[in-house]
Amino acid sequence: MDGLLLVFSNLSLLPAIYIAIKGQFYAESIIYCLTMIFSALYHLCDCHGFHYCIFPYDMLQFGDFFTATLTLWCTAIIISNVPYQWISSFHLVGATIFGTLLHFWMTGTWSFVVPAISTLLLIGSYWGYRYYRERTLPELIYSNNFYVAIGLMVLGSILFASQTIFYFRRLYGISHSLWHISMSLAIALLLPRYQNIDSFWTENLKINSTNESNQPKPPIIAIAPAPPPPTTASCQQHNNNDIMNFNSQVNKAFAL
Template sequence: MNLMLIVDVPVKHHIQWTPNQEDHLPWDQEAQSRVAPGLRELDREQTGEVHADPVGYKESSVQHSQKPAPEEDTKEEGWSGWGCTDNSQAFTYGFQLLSTLLLCLSNLMFLPPVLIALRSRCLLEASVYIFTMFFSTFYHACDQPGIVVFCIMDYDVLQFCDFLGSLMSVWVTVISMARLHSIIKQVLYLLGAMLLSMALQLDRHGLWNLLGPSLFAVGIMAIAWTFRTIRRRHCYPPTWKRWLFYLCPGTLIASSAVALYAFVETEENYFYIHSIWHMLIAGSVGFLLPPRAKPDGRVAPLARRKGCGYQLCVNEQEELGLVDPGSVSINSICTS
């Protein structure tokens, strides 16, 4: 073994070890081949390089733009082994691109509910659906474990806005179905937004964050429909077509979406199950959103002649204090 010591200055000492070919290494070639990739990965982590392989892709240390990298990020991409160098089950670039596009483009199913809401003059509901579609698209573009990632802002902000938009879409749809007075409806919209924001800060991934507001809104809708049924002595909504072609299909689609989200969705099937969840929720909104309110059939009051009939005609002499107000009749006031 040749040991060469290079002394530059008293402060720095450089030691270089150059083994000969006949020197015996402390480990065999097989062990060296297993450990060397891991050591190369550590070196790439220090330099910030990305390790790529024809079979799959992974990021060893480069974080997504403003996205907190999880401790097991490489495991999520299918890489395994002591040094995360086993790519036998790694996600290919095509699979990562397909899953990203599927999760993002499935949000375009909110376009029909937006058009239906605008046609029904439900502007608040339409704005909530647009908010949900926008932030859900870019959240899923940022929430990918591979290299197909695009973040327009902080990851935590995108996640919060996506969850809030999803819950608000369910909330405003059910409250809109209740056909409440405009003032009461707007108050419930505002209270729902504040309470849902608080709930999401407490636990964003809790199942009751979805079921709780949904059940509460359904209770409000049931009370409003029962009150109308008793007052009108007729089932509300009154037409069987509304029940058969809109309410029943919409309820069935929404129930299927909740069942998939609660009992079927896992980390392995997240890409396509969650995309189906997007499409089912948007489709149910299109069925459940109520149509434009029709006139109640009351006869409008007849238009009165301009001036007479209203206490708006003013006698100039009375206004100037030239006559006694008690001696002036309505007819004299309105003749001017």
């Protein structure tokens, strides 16, 4: 019974997969799918009683742990608003470091502590930098989803610690299944419903530019070129004419 509960509890990742696809986070949606598949296959192979191993046990265990750490890391990259040109680099660095840790310490504590601390440092550093530069906080903090997700993650951390540190093996199936559900729902609540912030602002700029292009433009008024300045000869001729007119007026006055 516990084995089936562990297998089917991975379906709680489906909302996160749907939201990731809807928000055009395709790489993250693929990672969530792989996490769901590897975790289900690993627990199907690991459960007592009826079990079936489609791949070797060590391979399934590595795939489960590796994709789980990548799920946390990629989600942190999304909500921390890493610049678009650096996302692939962060994916590669995280996969290399976490994969190396799991290769040498598959079930060691540091294999899970390092990814957790790395995600918190990534989010805190980028949010702090954004606040330092722009004095703004992400919209996620002002939503109820953020606080519900934090509560679910705290609950999941307690459940995970209870089964790894205190070895509550009797409640392993229930506690681990609840950990699956709480973390999966927390990820679904933290994911944005649109693409990352940079592309969101780009879309806004596109919309604004489209609206400006649709606005009526002021009429174009054709202005004739200014007449050329008078030359020296024309000015002299004009002055001579004025003098002659003045003299004729004076002569007429004295003639009277």
